[in-house]
Amino acid sequence: MAEDSKIFEENKNWSRKLEKEIEGKVNSLKWNFSPSSGKNIFSIDTPPPYTSGRPWHLGAAAQYSKIDAIARSQRMLGKEVLFPIGMDRNGIPVERYAEKKYDIRMRDTPREKFIDLCRESLDELEKEMFDILRSFAYSADFDQVYRTDSVEYRKLTQSTFIEMWKKGRIIRGTRPSNYCIDCGTTIADAEIEYKEMDTSLVYFYFKIKDSNKKILVASTRPELLGACSAILVNPEDERFKDFVNKTAITPIYNREVKIIAHSYAKAEFGSGAVMICSYGDYNDVMIIKELQLPENIIIDTNGRMNENAGDKLKGMKVKEARKEIISMLQEAGCVEKIEDIQHRTPMCERSKTPIEIIPLDEYYLKVTDIKDKLEELANELTMIPEQHKQILINWLKVSTDWPISRRRYYGTEIPLWYCKKCNEPYVPEEGKYYQPWKENPPEGAVCSKCGGKEFVGDDRTFDTWMDSSVSALYVTKYLSDKNFYEKTYPLSLRTQGIDIIRTWLNYSILRCYLLTDKLPWEKAWIDGMGLDEHGEKMSKSKGNGIDPTIVIEKYGADAFRFWAASEALPGSNFLFSESRLQGSAKFLTKLWNVARLINKFGNSYDINEIQLNESDKWIIAYMEKLTEECRKGYEELNPFIPANRVREFMWNVFAPHYIELVKARAYGESFSENEKKSAIYALNYVFRRILLLMSPITPFITQTLWSTLYKEESIHYQMIPEAKGYDDKLLLLGDRIMEFNSKVWNAKKEQKLSLRDAIKIEIPRDLEPFEKDLKSMHNIIN
RNA sequence: GGGCCUAUGGUCUAGUGGUUAUGACGUCUGCCUUACACGCAGAAGGCCGGGAGUUCGAACCUCCCUGGGCCCACCA
DSSP states (O other): OTTTTHHHHHOSSOOHHHHHHHHHHHHHSOOOOOTTSSSOEEEEEOOOOBTTOSSOOHHHHHHHHHHHHHHHHHHHTTOEEEOOOEEBOOSHHHHHHHHHHHTOOGGGSOHHHHHHHHHHHHHHHHHHHHHHHHHTTOOSOGGGOEETTSHHHHHHHHHHHHHHHHTTOEEEEEEEEEEETTTTEEOOGGGEEEEEEEEEEEEEEEEETTSSOEEEEEESOGGGGGGEEEEEEOTTOGGGGGGTTOEEEOTTTOOEEEEEEOTTSOTTSTTSEEEEETTSSHHHHHHHHHHTOOOOOOBOTTSBBOGGGOTTTTTOBHHHHHHHHHHHHHHTTOEEEEEEEEEEEEEETTTOSBOEEEEEEEEEEOOGGGHHHHHHHHHHSEEESGGGHHHHHHHHHHOOOEEOEESOSSSOBOOOEEETTTOOEEOOOSSSOOOTTTSOOSTTOOOTTTOOOOEEEOOOEEOHHHHHTTHHHHHTTTTTOHHHHHHHOSEEEEEEEGGGIIIIIHHHHHHHHHHHSSOSEEEEEEEOOEEOTTSOBOOTTTTOOOOHHHHHHHHOHHHHHHHHHHHSOTTSOEEOOHHHHHHHHHHHHHHHHHHHHHHTTOOOOOGGGOOOOHHHHHHHHHHHHHHHHHHHHHHTTOTHHHHHHHHHHIIIIIIIIIIHHHHHHHHTTTSOHHHHHHHHHHHHHHHHHHHHHHTTTOHHHHHHHIIIIIOOSOGGGOOOOOOOOOOHHHHHHHHHHHHHHHHHHHHHHHTTOOTTSOBOOOOOGGGGGGHHHHHHHHTBOO
16 A cells, blocks of 8 residues: 555645646546447537637536536446547638638638648647647547548538438528628628717608608618618607608609508607618618518629619719718708718628628528427427527527528538539539539539530538538438447437527537438537626637636646536536635545545455444445435436535535544544444445546546555446435434534533543433444543 | 526525525634644524515515526617
8 A cells, every 4th residue: 555655645635736647547548439339328419619719718618528527427327428529620710710820811812722721720729629628538539530621521511411402401592691892702690790980870851652741761871772662660659650651752763662660660760760771781681571572782792883773873882872872862952961970880800891781692491491390399309407498499480591601611512513504503412522613513414404514613611500510410420320320319418508509409400300300319408608707708809718728727627627517507607716616626635635544544344244333334324325316416417416415425524524433443543343444444435436426527536546545447437336225314313413513513612622622521312323433533521 | 679597695506385595615713633724613694686476384486677697689
């Protein structure tokens, strides 16, 4: 024992230093999945981290550490666990990252070259990501990392797209999109920033048809007058009561538009009447859709007015056109006044120019016709916690067809070509990875419509969620291994954050259902968000993100993992607090020191040779109860329960009451050999169990203690035993012991005695079986 | 503006329709008691956001209000 115990002599505290010593061992354990092991399969669809963010913030690392605790605990409950790790590497964020890093612009860079630079960036970022994951012993199968930009993965994305194309689920449509004129592309909502801009609010009159009345409208976008399709007034607004359902005549263009009562128009703003144009903003989009108003597009993708704007404005840029139409309106005598106002304008985050909402020809995945079915599926899915299901249900109610094409470079290519003669799309067969922007269609391709043999490739990519939404199919080998797929799909569990319910969860259900006719998983475990110490979401723009590597280096990975598990129930948001993390580190040191004590006594006793003492029976019964509770927590995918139960037991029962009660006996002072052995047996019985219960949450310290104290193979290959039956009466007696202890401590305090001083105090009759231990613990002399 | 969630001692958190509401951190007091001062023991501190209701009884169920968080939409 002496040699192994050196670590205990040299270290009074658990620390990151000790974790580093065991890191190699902990991370070298293999977690390969074997579908034919005969055990029940527990398969997890984990989020492939997005590789562009730096640093990966603490909230995300905390979430992954909880997911890891779930995977580890399922193994220790006897399951064959599929716990894959992937990297999400497609899409706009990495393109941006590369642009910034190499000071280039995507569209000014040859596509091949740009793709190479993106891939280079990704490889670096990915390495950092793996390092972080390994630093807290994430136990996925790192021998089989998947990447969403690999040929294999993109093949799956494309094949499943083609499958859906053949099923008629892909539609082509021209719908309003965010369009940055400067960048020449559609951009995502997330890429828009709002900025207060000085602008003019122009008040001008429309004539009412067949009347000499006029209606006053206020607009910041008068250049869109030619695209005006209605005027809205609030139904409660007395000023306009008589105008509702009348027809107005647009100045300049002399077109007829209806005046409609609609709550969107606010009486307080401007003149109280608003003109709806295609498209000034997304309200216009909504209103035009809702009221089924005609669409009249007057701005082209170069940011110039087109022929629909009239001869005078045609060819002008938006700003010039605005100036021009104002003077035209003034000449026509329609302008009442012009106010200078501040206006929040949607701008392209990158070019800092206003975006326009322009209908573009894009592909959509049709969902609107199966919304009822999706809602049904959502209701069938078990969500943990159940309350978060509402977010998905609510979203399903308002969601529309999913636009899936992007005018970008670094993504999975849309596998389509178009006939040069008639523009008919040509769809290749599934099962290969296609790059239409640089490849010809497969040999022998013929246009199904006109028989043409020359094609031009689609140069767009997919929305990156098209890739990640089939992760459940990729990890179960949907295309590549039928046997494996049938054993593992649907998966047992999806784990993810609450922030991507509308995207990843929603799109995954949609895609997998359309392809397999089933929900991809039995359960979805939805975690809350990591917030900063003030309860605000961590984000780059706020600058309040915390780097997990710094925290882990300072306090240790186990302290971090224990903090994450014990801080909040899964599903709740959790606030980062350094002092609470310190509390977790202290707890690990407590565990460490209990081990140091137990180590002094050795442990090689056979239960069959020992007559157990009453105190020892009590703590073992307590341990069985705790095991039962913790197992239940793990079965419910809730590491919060074991983390907190074990901590409470350790710190409030085991260390202060039980250990103090039996310490002298374990040292063997004035006790029989059997009494001594009984104490040592129970101390080890309980401590081993504690280590097992803790090991999914704190893999480092438990591994170190397990190998130092018990010299057995890795704790991470052990099972958590089922709880044995226990006697409730014994537990009640245990509570009486703890009450009595406090009573004695209080008495000593009142009498200004030190804790080891002798005291005269009566031991309650029901505690007679424990009398000898109690006397030695408190130095009671009667 | 719309939706969802949430509200428990200074801070953060657990909790069940029913006797003195859980734990952690912090605070105060006393202790280096053969594992731990990152410790031990003791103590203070909460009308469980406000109001109404259901009930024999509510922190726990219902409604309203208020505060907070998140998502969506953002002012023609």
